[in-house]
Amino acid sequence: MGRQTRKPSLDTHLVAGNGLLDRRHLLAVGLAGASAALPLLAKAGELNIEPWMTTPGAPFEGYGRPSRFEAKVVRTFVSAPNTGGTGSARTPLHRLNGAITPNGLHYERSHNGVPDIDPDAHRLLIHGLVERPLVFSPETLSRYPMESQIAFVECGGNSGALYQKEPADLDAQGLHGLLSCAEWTGVRLSILLDEAGIDPKAKWILAEGADASGMSRSAPLAKAMEDSLIALYQNGERLRPSNGYPMRLLLPGYEGNMQVKWLRRIKLTEEPTMTRDETSKYTLLTPDGKALQFVFPVEAKSVITRPSPGLDLKETGFYEISGLAWSGYGKVSKVEVSADGGQSWGEAVLQEPVLPMALTRFRMAWQWSGGPAILQSRVTDETGYRQPTRDALITRRGSRAIYHFNAIASWGVSGDGKVSHVYA
Amino acid sequence: MGRQTRKPSLDTHLVAGNGLLDRRHLLAVGLAGASAALPLLAKAGELNIEPWMTTPGAPFEGYGRPSRFEAKVVRTFVSAPNTGGTGSARTPLHRLNGAITPNGLHYERSHNGVPDIDPDAHRLLIHGLVERPLVFSPETLSRYPMESQIAFVECGGNSGALYQKEPADLDAQGLHGLLSCAEWTGVRLSILLDEAGIDPKAKWILAEGADASGMSRSAPLAKAMEDSLIALYQNGERLRPSNGYPMRLLLPGYEGNMQVKWLRRIKLTEEPTMTRDETSKYTLLTPDGKALQFVFPVEAKSVITRPSPGLDLKETGFYEISGLAWSGYGKVSKVEVSADGGQSWGEAVLQEPVLPMALTRFRMAWQWSGGPAILQSRVTDETGYRQPTRDALITRRGSRAIYHFNAIASWGVSGDGKVSHVYA
Numbered sequence: 001m002g003r004q005t006r007k008p009s010l011d012t013h014l015v016a017g018n019g020l021l022d023r024r025h026l027l028a029v030g031l032a033g034a035s036a037a038l039p040l041l042a043k044a045g046e047l048n049i050e051p052w053m054t055t056p057g058a059p060f061e062g063y064g065r066p067s068r069f070e071a072k073v074v075r076t077f078v079s080a081p082n083t084g085g086t087g088s089a090r091t092p093l094h095r096l097n098g099a100i101t102p103n104g105l106h107y108e109r110s111h112n113g114v115p116d117i118d119p120d121a122h123r124l125l126i127h128g129l130v131e132r133p134l135v136f137s138p139e140t141l142s143r144y145p146m147e148s149q150i151a152f153v154e155c156g157g158n159s160g161a162l163y164q165k166e167p168a169d170l171d172a173q174g175l176h177g178l179l180s181c182a183e184w185t186g187v188r189l190s191i192l193l194d195e196a197g198i199d200p201k202a203k204w205i206l207a208e209g210a211d212a213s214g215m216s217r218s219a220p221l222a223k224a225m226e227d228s229l230i231a232l233y234q235n236g237e238r239l240r241p242s243n244g245y246p247m248r249l250l251l252p253g254y255e256g257n258m259q260v261k262w263l264r265r266i267k268l269t270e271e272p273t274m275t276r277d278e279t280s281k282y283t284l285l286t287p288d289g290k291a292l293q294f295v296f297p298v299e300a301k302s303v304i305t306r307p308s309p310g311l312d313l314k315e316t317g318f319y320e321i322s323g324l325a326w327s328g329y330g331k332v333s334k335v336e337v338s339a340d341g342g343q344s345w346g347e348a349v350l351q352e353p354v355l356p357m358a359l360t361r362f363r364m365a366w367q368w369s370g371g372p373a374i375l376q377s378r379v380t381d382e383t384g385y386r387q388p389t390r391d392a393l394i395t396r397r398g399s400r401a402i403y404h405f406n407a408i409a410s411w412g413v414s415g416d417g418k419v420s421h422v423y424a
Numbered sequence: 425m426g427r428q429t430r431k432p433s434l435d436t437h438l439v440a441g442n443g444l445l446d447r448r449h450l451l452a453v454g455l456a457g458a459s460a461a462l463p464l465l466a467k468a469g470e471l472n473i474e475p476w477m478t479t480p481g482a483p484f485e486g487y488g489r490p491s492r493f494e495a496k497v498v499r500t501f502v503s504a505p506n507t508g509g510t511g512s513a514r515t516p517l518h519r520l521n522g523a524i525t526p527n528g529l530h531y532e533r534s535h536n537g538v539p540d541i542d543p544d545a546h547r548l549l550i551h552g553l554v555e556r557p558l559v560f561s562p563e564t565l566s567r568y569p570m571e572s573q574i575a576f577v578e579c580g581g582n583s584g585a586l587y588q589k590e591p592a593d594l595d596a597q598g599l600h601g602l603l604s605c606a607e608w609t610g611v612r613l614s615i616l617l618d619e620a621g622i623d624p625k626a627k628w629i630l631a632e633g634a635d636a637s638g639m640s641r642s643a644p645l646a647k648a649m650e651d652s653l654i655a656l657y658q659n660g661e662r663l664r665p666s667n668g669y670p671m672r673l674l675l676p677g678y679e680g681n682m683q684v685k686w687l688r689r690i691k692l693t694e695e696p697t698m699t700r701d702e703t704s705k706y707t708l709l710t711p712d713g714k715a716l717q718f719v720f721p722v723e724a725k726s727v728i729t730r731p732s733p734g735l736d737l738k739e740t741g742f743y744e745i746s747g748l749a750w751s752g753y754g755k756v757s758k759v760e761v762s763a764d765g766g767q768s769w770g771e772a773v774l775q776e777p778v779l780p781m782a783l784t785r786f787r788m789a790w791q792w793s794g795g796p797a798i799l800q801s802r803v804t805d806e807t808g809y810r811q812p813t814r815d816a817l818i819t820r821r822g823s824r825a826i827y828h829f830n831a832i833a834s835w836g837v838s839g840d841g842k843v844s845h846v847y848a
Contacts, residue, residue, distance in 0.1 A: 023569060026569075027569060027612075030615070030619070031568075031569075031615055031618070031619060038567065038619065044540070047547050047559075048544075048545070048547070050541070050546070051632065052539035052541050052634065052636065052686075053539070053541055053634055053636055053638070055532065055636055056509060056510075056536050056537040056636050057509050057536060057538040057540065057635055058508070058540065058665070059503065059507075059509045059537060059538075059818070060499065060503065060508070060511070060666075061499070061513070061666070062500075062513075063490070063497075063499070063528045063714075064527060064528045064529070064532075064666050065528070065664070065666075066487070066664060066665075067540075067541075067664070067669045067670075067699075068662055069541075069543055069669075069670075070661070070662050073487075074486030074659060075484065075485070075486050075487070075488075076486075077484035077486075078543060079483065079484065083480065083483075084480075084482070084483025085480060085481050085482055085483045085484055087484070088484075089485070089486075095645075095661075096660040096661055097609040097657045098572040098608075098657050098660050099572065099660070100606075100659045100660045101659075101660050102523065102527050102658075102660050102661045103490075103526050104487045104488045104489070104527075105660070106488070108484065110481065110486075112480050112481060113481025113483060114481040114482040114484075116476055116481065116482065116491075116492070117474070117476050117493075119493055121474055122474070123471050123472070125471050133496040135471075143741075143742060143743055143744065144455075144462070144744065145450075145451060145744050145787065146521060146744060146746065146787065147783060148522040148523065179573050182524075183523065191451065191455055194455070210474065210477055211477070212476065212477055212478060212479055212480050214477070220572055232521070233521045234520065234526075235522070235524045235525075235659060236520040236523070236524045236525050237494070237497060237519075237520055237528075238490065238497070238519075240488050240489070241488075241491045241760070242484075242485070242488050245473070245491045245493075246491075258539035262476075264471060265471065266435065304716040310536040317425075318568075320567065320569050335757055340816070351571065352754075353573050353777045353779065355777065361572060362599065363569065363570065366571060378615075408660075421614045
């Protein structure tokens with residue numbers, strides 16, 4: 001069956017340059033009524049009888065799997081030399097839609113592989129500046145009051161390649177894939193700390209993982225008391241091993257490395273512990289050669305996942321520009337999209353519910369005329385902070401920085417529809 | 425390490441009989457301050473060095489899996505004789521928490537197995553009373569404007585065993601496990617129907633699946649235009665084969681059988697088509713021997729998932745009673761819990777965000793004294809409808825009914841902490 005594309009005459013729907021359209025208006029009048037150039041398969045008639053319609057299908061499975069036709073939708077990963085699990089595995093953002101990341105594709109950053117923890121042997125110790133130290137097993141914790149929160153986790157090093165002087169020839173997964181979102185369920189850390197009795201001198205916590213790297217970080221006690229969870233469940237089921245089974249710390253909105261996986265110990269302290277992981281890594285080098293330490297929340301950021309490299313445009317006409325926006329400071333309040341490299345902007349539609357510290361899917365209608373385009377998105381969060389340009393961020397941080405890259409990213413669309421990573 | 429349990433003196437927190445407590449008040453004063461009888465592992469001191477702390481962990485995986493220690497958390501299934509895939513596979517509700525069902529555990533009802541559909545060969549035809557028939561491939565649909573909705577799917581036959589005269593000796597999975605919830609993303613059906621041009625005579629749609637049973641159902645055109653999706657994604661990734669890959673119909677709030685999987689055809693008609701599936705099954709037999717047909721929305725319903733059979737109470741003290749509530753008519757507005765078989769009720773806390781047509785997790789604090797208890801929950805939805813007692817439902821429907829059982833269910837707790845299905 002061949003394709004046919006109707007002619008564009010959508011000028012009355014334009015909200016910004018190079019073909020950005022008013023999605024709400026467009027849907028209200030109907031795409032057909034608006035003469036949107038939509039893809040159709042012509043010659044609608046009888047459908048084929050395919051083989052799966054005439055033979056019984058597969059039997060039931062206890063635990064299901066994706067279709068074999070989606071075998072390419074996997075995490076990509078790189079490990080340090082001579083290791084299999086020291087590095088990171090990236091979420092294929094460009095092949096997903098919605099806001100939830102399925103557990104099998106949640107990104108992972110591990111410092112010495114994924115431990116195979118027996119939950120019956122695992123313990124969480126709360127000690128240090130407390131009236132009485134407490135020890136919990138996963139089973140005892142499961143008796144406690146629980147809460148759920150849909151929250152993103154983003155590695156502090158995500159998008160770090162965009163600090164480089166030349167745009168890396170990578171796709172959304174390779175550039176921005178250390179980012180995922182799940183519904184986390186567990187016990188409020190404040191309940192357990194109250195139970196232990198907090199010494200007034202305590203101002204920080206140390207959180208330590210039970211993996212073979214002994215990954216550990218310091219965090220403010222105030223955050224631990226405000227909204228943090230000991231998460232036991234991820235999208236309904238127990239945490240995946242690569243995401244901290246049987247329990248992890250969730251400090252909503254803080255950089256991913258703080259969400260300590262395989263959590264075995266929380267120690268209340270007067271000062272930060274100055275662990276290896278927070279002194280040798282996860283600091284922000286500034287242009288004057290000094291480093292910022294303890295920059296915890298993820299600044300507001302957005303990224304277009306479709307179109308993006310690997311999802312080239314095959315014909316002119318209507319496309320949906322879609323992506324993700326988030327902020328470690330609360331809710332996303334606005335996302336704007338540009339198709340002309342930031343000269344003009346149109347406001348995208350946000351998928352409800354918009355939740356604090358969660359990924360928010362945004363969508364924008366676009367009519368591609370066949371000319372070159374540069375696609376960008378920029379988010380404003382509820383504090384009024386707006387995602388900066390790359391130039392502004394580089395000026396502030398220098399080009400030797402590694403972490404917390406949150407500036408506007410750009411996809412270039414060439415006249416033949418090829419999409420690639422560019423600076424603009 | 426032994427356990428210790430502190431003495432209960434929680435009377436000031438009681439909200440209903442047999443130990444139900446005010447969760448918000450309890451958490452405000454602190455569980456420890458309230459002398460809640462919480463489980464602790466005594467002798468908090470040094471933790472053991474477990475083997476996974478001293479050897480590198482497992483390498484990265486492209487597509488992750490649950491821990492081997494969670495191997496029991498699987499769907500259970502029954503097939504018709506001499507078939508592997510004609511029947512249903514049930515979600516292990518009692519082993520999950522939160523509201524999202526992970527894709528590997530989403531319930532499944534199939535009428536002739538799970539087809540292995542090549543998405544490049546799959547087509548969706550829209551025809552019948554339209555100005556021009558249209559055909560879409562998954563790839564062409566992916567160009568269209570998308571939306572996401574977190575929505576439950578519940579089989580019309582879920583909990584049907586509770587129509588029986590004696591309580592079936594089953595757990596939450598066996599009784600109520602034809603129920604799941606996911607974030608679905610796809611194209612509004614109204615966009616495609618507008619595109620096809622609706623003949624004013626059309627009042628119904630026929631939706632047909634591409635499986636080898638040719639499963640098909642009629643639904644009101646008004647519903648199709650109101651809020652229905654052609655879903656392509658489930659919790660971020662493409663639909664699982666057992667949930668309709670590459671596309672399914674989503675009629676939010678309607679009984680599961682209407683959410684036609686492997687969708688290949690939508691035909692607009694004047695009248696319902698009277699397919700095999702809507703005449704031989706999915707009708708409601710009433711006491712006078714007549715049957716109700718085309719009862720589509722799922723009535724408001726709730727079920728306690730913890731404690732429940734298989735999760736026996738091992739000692740007296742504090743427990744969280746937790747479960748799921750939903751309504752096919754909109755949002756859940758209130759869930760009440762009873763520990764004394766419905767003599768007294770306390771209001772549960774609802775996990776935000778409470779979304780229409782989605783599962784809502786509810787939670788209630790409970791102090792188990794060691795005496796017998798009968799745990800029940802009842803939901804009220806935003807229309808003011810309240811979940812009926814089993815007696816009231818049986819009086820209305822008769823005991824030979826099969827579908828749409830939505831009455832209050834009961835778990836009995838014996839003096840030794842054993843939890844079982846009872847009628848009360």
